[in-house]
Amino acid sequence: MIELVIGVLLAAAAVWFVLQPIFRPAVEGRGTGDAGRVEDGEDPDDDLSPRAVALRALREIEFDRATGKLSDADYDGLHRKYTAEALAALRAETRDAGGEMRDASTVARSGAPHLASRISHPACPTHGPRPESDAVFCSECGRRLAAALGYCARCGSALEVEARYCHACGARVAA
Amino acid sequence: MTLLGNLALWVALLLGVWGAITGFVGGLYARPDLERSARNAVFAMCGALVLAVFTLEWALFHHDFNVEYVAAYTSRNLPIFYTWSALYAGQKGSLLFWATVLSLFGSLAQLFTARRHRVYLPFVAGVVCTVAAFFVTVMLFAANPFGRLPYTPADGSGLNPQLQNPGMVFHPPMLYLGYISMTIPFAFAIAALASKQLDSDWLIAIRKWTLVSWLFLSIGLVLGMWWAYVELGWGGYWAWDPVENAALLPWLTMTAFLHSVMIQEKRGMLKKWNLALVIGSWLLSIMGTFITRSGVISSVHSFTESPVGYYFAFFLLFAAVTSFTLYTRRLPLLTAEARLESMVSREAGFLFNNLLLVGIAFSVLWGTLFPILSEAIQGTKVTVGPPFFNQVNIPLGLALLALTGIGPLIAWRRASLPNLQRQFAVPVTAGVFTGLVLLLLRMRDFYALLAIAIGGFVLATVIQEFARGTRARRRQYREPAPLALAHLVARNRRRYGGYVVHTGIVVLFIAFAGMAFKTETEATLKPGESATVRSPYGWTYSFTHLGISQYDQLNRLVTAATIDVRRDGKRLGLLTTEKRQHVDALGRPTFQPSTEVGIRSDPLEDLYVVLGGVVGGTEQAVFRFTINPLVWWVWYGGMIVVLGGLIVMWPGGGSPAVKRAQAGYAVRLVGEEK
């Protein structure tokens, strides 16, 4: 008898748990906005943007020559080819970044896999990249956007390379 | 508690159906509410199934012999360890275990998938729910672990003695974990196809899952070999049994995938091939379960046979047809410009590696299914045993082993002759040298000699790769050698972890080659008499029968023979081999007497002693003495493979300082452009 009661209670709980999202839809949308981008803490190997692929190829060519697998002639040919590819990828990203600044609303959806553009648009942990490149607070929830990479956690100033303290407010940069 | 268990199964079934529907509908029509409902359904199903497992374990531990499963696989005097593992000792419990672990993996995939891959998750939930719902259906309608008997036996029939071995506690779950985790990459592949998000992003989402599944399967295979070796008593570890083959097949195709995935990452090619490999591996893993569970092909593993086979045959067909229909419909979206710089390149090497791996998989599958085929076509039943498999697969395996060494020596994209000469000089010399030394040592077995010589070549390749990589790094960054080596591995975990796996594979092949020199003899000995066996290394072992003692243990009556072992007159120690008559708590014998092998293992050779039985009820006993060279290395080779796999899987992500530096640099770039 007790088993039956427990079972029915659990079934009811399961039904509630499963149906709850349908009756009480959350404000949060689908997480499709940022496809193609590597998040913080993810393996850099997982970055398959054209830029990353081309840079990886260049490093590999470098390494294969250093270990004696690639002849100098082959190296020259491959190096030129992949330099051209990498430059093309970088240019494409720069173009995208320019486009993003002009049309911020499309950025949030298309989410070009671009490092520079990611930094110029600080991201809110819940609402994704902000359209305003100089946003300090999220325009949707008001959260401080200090968690963005390369920005001071206290005042939000852009940090210098490998800075251990913020040059603007002196706060320690979290490791 | 079986009522609760049954209820939990029904709830799980309903949740599975619901999750399957909402997952696919929500994903296809972009309905966030349905998507989240499907996600919750996976979690809830996991909860329900864990509850079902809990109730079954409850019944097992409380010796509720009115439950048929409990009565069939345990007894009151079964050691507690095996009472626990009885959960997957029988078919019904295995199904429950399968479904539960699947829902657990499904939940983990929902929780830990990177945000940018969220678009796939509703479909993943849908696939996981469909597969789990199938398993629950089989349980509810054909093999219910909570089924009750019309009466309550005083004691259960106990666990098959062959399963009462520590290897059996860990081998099945590991193998199952390997099979089951394969469902997640498959689910992502289906998700990519269904959602038409077919750029290479799905690849990233599943690569790590495939590795997890590959690693579990590797551990499961090695543990299975170990179990067969120490428990079954025929003195070997691989017999090309259909069930062993079924576990090997997905392992081969997954290994192929883990290699070809690199070409897609670098060149964007082979999308169709990679998707087919993922889908194929999963179908093979389901087929493995089907073969194990249906008894369609007779096998030593056929502990359990039942109508469940039909369910699996149907599901296999359904899954194969659905997934390949979806696949062919998406083929136009999967075309990519295929371009390579040269025929002589790492890429080409990987393609040949795929050819061989899939080729071996095909020949194993072919051999496994050939009896059925023969019966259908020519009407005669034939047996396809180890001679067939060895004949076909040893040459292929050796070619694959050679590729393991050749591939890493060729540069990505393009290689030219002078460089190839420089790369191959040392390893080829090492291989030839190994071969010559073995010839001088009078090794006459062709394949064994070839295997060890190729092994020498591959090992030299791996060492050269590490050495040259370290040297390049030392030159470039002016680091001391140990630091350079550490950085080399840490920065290229996939490459160097892969080389460690290769080392393990070489060790395994050399160990397999050792089996060509297995020597055995049977002898009847009275106490005090000795048998002598010459080992392949030229030593003479003498085994002296000291006597037989009989005593009772927890759930068995033991007859133990003790043997004194000497090598060239020098005493090595005692070996004990047993006959065990298992009994239930009332002292009634439960199974046929089983044999416990006496094994002495060292890196060169194993002594393997089996007590066959006694003559005329006296202490005069029949023994089989086997000398198995190099078996030790199978287990250690397996460990090296697993270690390599762990290195590959070790989470990366770069240090925070590096990330900050990158970010800061990008900031400056943007500033410059303005």
Next chain:
Amino acid sequence: MTSDCKRREFFGLMVSSVLSLSPTVRQSVDSLPGSGPSGRLWDPSRAGRPLEPVVAADNDAAIQAIEKRLHCTCGCGLDVYTCRTTDFTCTTSPAMHQHVVTLAQQGKSAQEILDAFVRESGVAILMAPPKRGFNLAGYFTPSLVILVAGVLLVLALRRWTRGAPAPIPAPPPPPDASPAELERLRHELEQFQE
């Protein structure tokens, strides 16, 4: 019952230890190493099926080679030799072994013995199907499939590498790469994955 036996044994042991003072008695009943006829087991039934002593034919390499090609019919899926030396509970494989030995003693060759078994029980008695007729498909399909796939792969590789630049004449460097861009690339490369 059990304790009874133990007690009897215990007394027996005491008696024999007393008697062992006289060397003549120790010779006859004991089972110590090298001390004469082996003693009876306390409970032979738990030591499995009673066995016959091993004879020379059991260790005969020629007989074993034949048996390794014969499939045991007990349902174990093993060959006769492996079955009879592994699972000593099986009675089928020792019987088949006896049959092989009898045929061999009649002076039959290995092939004749195998043929005799095939006549009696069908082709399924062989561990690997004989290489004729449809079975040839069994042996050669895998190699054939791999060969064909290999040829296709080589053809595909040729197509994929067609139009690839010859090794030496490389494409010229992109003309419009400004020094600033090259510098940026160099930096990106330095930061990448380090």
